[in-house]
Amino acid sequence: MMIDTFNGALTLRQKLLLELRDSPQVVRRGLLVVLLVGLLVGGVNGIRTAATSVNPDRELAEARAQFDDALDQQAMTATTPEAREAIRLMRENADAGFALVREIALLPTPLPRAVGGALQGLGVFVSTPLSYLGSLLLWVIFTHIAARWLGGQGNIQQMLGLGALSVAPHALDALGFIPVVGSAISLVATIWGLVVLVVATAVAHKLDTGRATLAVCLFPLVGILLALLSFCILLLFVVAAVSGGA
Amino acid sequence: MQALSDLFRLGIGGLFLETPVFREQREASNRMQRGFLLVLLVGVLVGLAAFVGQLLTLAITPSVDTIFQTLRNGLTAMPWYRDLSQLNPAFPAQFDQAFAQAETTLRTLNSGLLGGLAGVILTPLVYLITWLIFGAFAHVVARMLGGQGSFSQTLGCTALASGVNLLALVQIVPAAQVAGVTLLGLLANYVAIREAHQLQPWRAFWATLLGPLVLVLLFTCAICLLFFSLGNILSNLGLGA
Numbered sequence: 492m493m494i495d496t497f498n499g500a501l502t503l504r505q506k507l508l509l510e511l512r513d514s515p516q517v518v519r520r521g522l523l524v525v526l527l528v529g530l531l532v533g534g535v536n537g538i539r540t541a542a543t544s545v546n547p548d549r550e551l552a553e554a555r556a557q558f559d560d561a562l563d564q565q566a567m568t569a570t571t572p573e574a575r576e577a578i579r580l581m582r583e584n585a586d587a588g589f590a591l592v593r594e595i596a597l598l599p600t601p602l603p604r605a606v607g608g609a610l611q612g613l614g615v616f617v618s619t620p621l622s623y624l625g626s627l628l629l630w631v632i633f634t635h636i637a638a639r640w641l642g643g644q645g646n647i648q649q650m651l652g653l654g655a656l657s658v659a660p661h662a663l664d665a666l667g668f669i670p671v672v673g674s675a676i677s678l679v680a681t682i683w684g685l686v687v688l689v690v691a692t693a694v695a696h697k698l699d700t701g702r703a704t705l706a707v708c709l710f711p712l713v714g715i716l717l718a719l720l721s722f723c724i725l726l727l728f729v730v731a732a733v734s735g736g737a
Numbered sequence: 738m739q740a741l742s743d744l745f746r747l748g749i750g751g752l753f754l755e756t757p758v759f760r761e762q763r764e765a766s767n768r769m770q771r772g773f774l775l776v777l778l779v780g781v782l783v784g785l786a787a788f789v790g791q792l793l794t795l796a797i798t799p800s801v802d803t804i805f806q807t808l809r810n811g812l813t814a815m816p817w818y819r820d821l822s823q824l825n826p827a828f829p830a831q832f833d834q835a836f837a838q839a840e841t842t843l844r845t846l847n848s849g850l851l852g853g854l855a856g857v858i859l860t861p862l863v864y865l866i867t868w869l870i871f872g873a874f875a876h877v878v879a880r881m882l883g884g885q886g887s888f889s890q891t892l893g894c895t896a897l898a899s900g901v902n903l904l905a906l907v908q909i910v911p912a913a914q915v916a917g918v919t920l921l922g923l924l925a926n927y928v929a930i931r932e933a934h935q936l937q938p939w940r941a942f943w944a945t946l947l948g949p950l951v952l953v954l955l956f957t958c959a960i961c962l963l964f965f966s967l968g969n970i971l972s973n974l975g976l977g978a
Contacts, residue, residue, distance in 0.1 A: 519753040583816045591811030598799035598807060607797030614912030621904060625916030632920065639938065646938070647924060648754050 493523050500524060500656035500687055508694040511653060518648050521655030525627060528662045529620025535665040536619060541612030545604055547596040555589055623658050630654065633710035634692055641706055643696025653691035657684040744775050751775075751900030751925055759932040762893050769889045772896025776868045779899045780861025786909040787860065791853035794911040801847065805840050812836075864899060871895065874948035875930050882944055884934025894933040898925035923949070 499507030511517055543550045562578055562585075569575045600607055631654040635647055645653075660683035667673040685707065693703035750758025762768050812818060813832070821828045869892070876884075876891040886894075901922040907913040923945060931941035 515755065515757060516753070518755070522753065580817060587811070587815040591808070591815075594811060595799075595804060595807055598803055600797050600799050602796045610793060610797055610910065611912045614910045614914075617907045617910050618912075618914040618916070621907065621914065621916040621918075624904075625920070628917050628920040628924070632924070647927065648756065651754065651924065 492520070493527055496520055496656070497524050497527060497659050497662075500659035501683075503687065503690050505694070508653060508656075508691065511656075512645070512649050512694055514652075517652030518655075519652075521652035522624070525623050525655050525658045526620045528658050528664075529623045530616065531662055532623075532664045532667075533616040533619030535668065537612035537614075537616035539612075539668060540615045541608040544608035544611045547593065551589060551593055551596075555585070558585065558589075623661065627655060627658055630657075630688065630707075634688065634707050637709040638692055638696040638698060638703070638706035641696075641698065641702045643692075643698050643702075643706065645695035645697070649695040650692070653695045654688055656691055657688035660684045660687060740774075741778075744771065744778055747771065747775055747897055748779060748900035748903055751897030751929075752903055752921075754925055754928045756928065756932060759894050759897060759929055762897055763886070763890050763933050765893065768893025768896075772868075772893045773865070775896050776864050776899045777861050779902045780864035781857070783864075783902055783905045783908070784857040784860030786906045788853040788857050790908045790911055790913070791850065791856075793909075795850070797911060801844065809836060864902065868892070868896060868899060871926065871948055874951075875926065875944050878947045879930050879934045879936060879941070879944040882936065882940040884930075884936050884940070884944065886933035886935070890933045891930065894929035895926055898922055898929050901925050 496507065496511065498504075499511075511520060514520060562581060566575070566578050569578055597604075628651075631651050634654065635643075635645075635650040638645070638650070660680045663676050663680040663683075666676045669676070689700065689703045689707050692698065692706050693700055696703070696706070698706065747758060747762065762771070765771060813829075818832070872892040872895045873888075875895065876886070876888050879886065879891065899922075901918055904918050904921070905915045907915060927941055927945040930936065930944050931938065934941070934944070936944065
């Protein structure tokens with residue numbers, strides 16, 4: 492049944508969504524999809540975490556390459572002698588700094604390192620479904636409030652159960668580790684998830700697609716506008732302070 | 738055993754916001770007793786899980802002494818330390834003092850096994866107190882908004898919301914992160930108040946949210962007052978700007 496719900500979510504099968512809306516176990520079935528996707532993605536990420544914990548050299552090499560790139564970029568834009576001196580100091584201490592991090596990562600532990608690695612991987616495995624749940628709840632609550640304002644008829648259980656299906660496309664996040672295409676795949680999953688959320692909102696609240704889209708986007712748009720407004724006000728204050736000081 | 742499985746059924750029903758379970762609890766004659774036992778049981782389980790998780794974390798982490806010793810040796814062997822020591826002969830003593838201070842603070846924050854053991858007792862206590870305070874506040878607001886439920890119905894139903902805390906059992910695994918519990922808990926409380934008082938959705942929404950909002954407001958006021966008093970004390974001592 493869980494796989495059926497998962498497939499139905501991915502293909503936006505209306506019959507399944509309508510049947511789910513009227514089920515007394517709508518939240519349980521929706522959250523099981525979140526659990527399935529979370530464990531799939533968490534499994535892949537957990538194995539990677541376990542491997543990294545046992546042998547941190549590869550991750551340290553990646554971090555070092557990123558650090559060097561960042562310093563090169565800073566060096567190109569450094570115009571003052573102080574900035575150039577700071578970059579020189581960071582370059583001079585980088586080797587010793589990374590060696591210290593490696594030494595701490597490889598310090599002996601009461602249980603063998605492999606057990607520690609496995610437990611850390613397990614931590615990622617069990618945390619990922621909760622992490623998806625946390626993000627989902629925020630979206631669902633705001634969408635539900637907006638949908639009710641716009642004349643929606645659904646209750647919070649229907650909204651949460653159906654909205655949980657929007658996590659299904661995030662199964663693609665399991666491929667996020669692939670270089671270059673990984674982030675593009677995650678972007679596809681996010682957009683696909685938003686489409687599922689719009690359809691889920693329309694079904695849960697018996698709204699047309701236009702209103703459902705507005706319900707999904709209303710609070711994020713208000714948030715962006717408020718952030719922009721705060722930024723402009725802050726900028727005005729800074730400009731006023733600088734010109735006042737001058 | 739039957740009573741225990743019944744409590745778990747209630748907790749799972751609360752976790753998944755199942756309306757029939759909330760209605761059953763509202764009508765049950767022993768709702769207060771079941772609610773109290775459920776909150777207590779979930780608290781004990783979460784406290785124990787966190788304690789086991791802490792034990793496992795200690796078993797896969799190097800000893801704190803070794804970490805601080807390695808860190809100190811590493812930092813004092815770096816070029817910046819050597820340069821500063823040459824420029825300022827007093828620098829090594831200043832560094833030792835700052836390092837010792839940071840070490841003491843971090844050791845205080847890291848409560849270790851004793852903190853974990855205290856958590857086993859404190860977690861159920863905190864859950865019970867939160868349940869009683871939130872329930873009492875939500876009941877008053879719900880009645881003001883036209884709710885019909887009794888106090889025992891409010892508490893009986895809001896106790897089911899503690900089923901959401903079962904998600905925190907993942908703490909048994911070291912490095913596991915708990916997320917979404919607060920929001921899902923608020924949703925479960927909303928359903929509980931809606932069902933206990935048979936309120937309209939928007940009234941149930943405000944009855945659920947007013948308590949936490951007032952708490953946040955009081956907390957913010959307390960922080961502001963604290964800073965204000967601290968500022969006054971410092972300026973009286975002549976340490977202010």
